[in-house]
Amino acid sequence: MSKQILVLGSINVDHVLRVDCFPKAGQTIAASSYNIMAGGKGANQAVACARLGGNTFMMAAIGQDDPGREIVQQLSDEGIDTSAITEIVDTETGVALMFVNAKGENMIGISAGANGCLTEEHIEQKHSLIAGADYLLLQQEVPESVILQAAHIARENHTKVVLNPAPATMFSGDYLQAVDLITPNQTEADILTGIKVFDEKSATQAAALLHQKGITDVAITMGQDGAFASSMTPGHPEGLMVPGFPVKAIDTTAAGDTFSGALLVALAEGKSLEEAAFFANASAGLCVMSAGSQSSIPYRFQVEEFIQCDQEIADAAAIPDTS
Template sequence: MSKQILVLGSINVDHVLRVDCFPKPGQTITGSSYNIMAGGKGANQAVACARLGGNTHMLASIGQDDLGREIVQQLSEEGVGTSAITEVDGTGTGVALIFVNAKGENMIGIASGANNCLTEAFVDQNDQLVKAVDYLLLQQEVPDSVNLQAIDIANKHNTAVVLNPAPGRDLPDSFLSLIDFITPNQTEAEILTGIKVTDLESATIAAAIMHDKGINDLVITMGHNGVYVSSMDTGYPQGILIPGFPVKPIDTTAAGDTFNGALLVALAEGKPLVDAAFFANASAGLSVMRSGSQSSIPYRFEVEQFIQCDREIAEVNCSLHTS
């Protein structure tokens, strides 16, 4: 049986407008489609964990509105444990306004709503859940004080703490030293280290800085270039760059969330870090070929089929080049 994962994070109602190109200041543009759907980095990652086979729980808050309650119901139907999701009086569920252009790129604005009302006291009320799980997965769409409270409980009870430092912002070394595992993208890695990450060499330099801050394991997601993996325990502190899957992106909105959920599931199943990152890479690659946030997150069987197909294509190409 795989280990248990607790996702502490945001729940948002996503308003998604597809456009040919992003508007310039003062410009009004017409979109090709508009949808309202479930989102939030925390909820997206919880759904990814559950769909990919993880034993998943979520600790979060929603507002006093039907849309928030519908999202909690959807999470439950996905197999996510929702007993630690609270409804906050006098506020609404978080909202994200998302533009997606013809290249699959996105621009996002967030109104935190109930996400910003999550409290240290509520974390304390659910400390038994934090103690019971094997992995605590965090992002940065809830108050830092809430993350810190959960980290403190986790560190005292040998729960591994994984931080997806998104949305990206500078973090003090005192905070980073409490993290076991971090999963920045290139932009977030630059914010944390001051190193512009573009290739293997720059990723290695950035990784060394994060290791020096006390973080044992890390991956840096690098889009179509793949993912850089580094660990102080497994014999490759210099890092390994795992190639990305060649896909044509339609919408990258939940790619990072899918990656993080898949990574945690693979680690919870006991896979080595490199294998876990490969599985997460495939999951994220599949997600960008679909539209939406949670609607783009694949199921386990789809990822396994995608990986098998990619391997078969690689074998065919290899035989053509060697014959």
């Protein structure tokens, strides 16, 4: 039986404006397109896990509205078990407003809506689901008290706790001590450790500080440079750069979510942290080549074809020209 991945996190309705450049304060700019789509870091990561082959469950909250119910149906259609998604009365599903520029960079504002209404009581009602999972995947778009309680239940029942610390914020010491694996980007690693991560040396220093906080495994994402993977597991190297895939980014909105989901699926399949980071880099690289959040998250067969194609190109480039 495949290992069970439980994602506890946000569900949002994304409103996306594509623009040439971000507006300045007081400036009005014209968008080239406007779309409404399913999003939320929790939902994105659940979709990534499911599309890449994970046995995926989701715990979340939506509002008493049609957009939220439509997203839950979409998640179910992806093969995600949605039985632990709660509908909160007298509130609306979370909303994210996004600008995406010509470089694929984004600016995002969020109204938590139902995501902010999850309580410790909701978590306690799903105690057995958390205890029975192999992995619990967390982000930062639901209340910290809820995440902390879920992490403690997981720890007590030997469920591995994985934290994608986004949106970036400071964390309590108790919070990080409950985490087994953390997947920050460079900005988040800086906030967590005070070290500006820009190369392998600085990533090594940041990872060492995260290990000192009790976290066994660290994977710091570094854009097209790849990811720095480090583990305190006996017999593991201190850490190493896992190279990324050189691609032209169209939209980076779901890159981090895709990386976290892909990393966890690969680990659940028994791959090492370095092997899992390689698979996650490929998945995120393929993701940023398409626009949208969930719509850009690739399927397993697409990632495998992408890796194979990249390897064939590398092999061809290594053959000397004898003509």
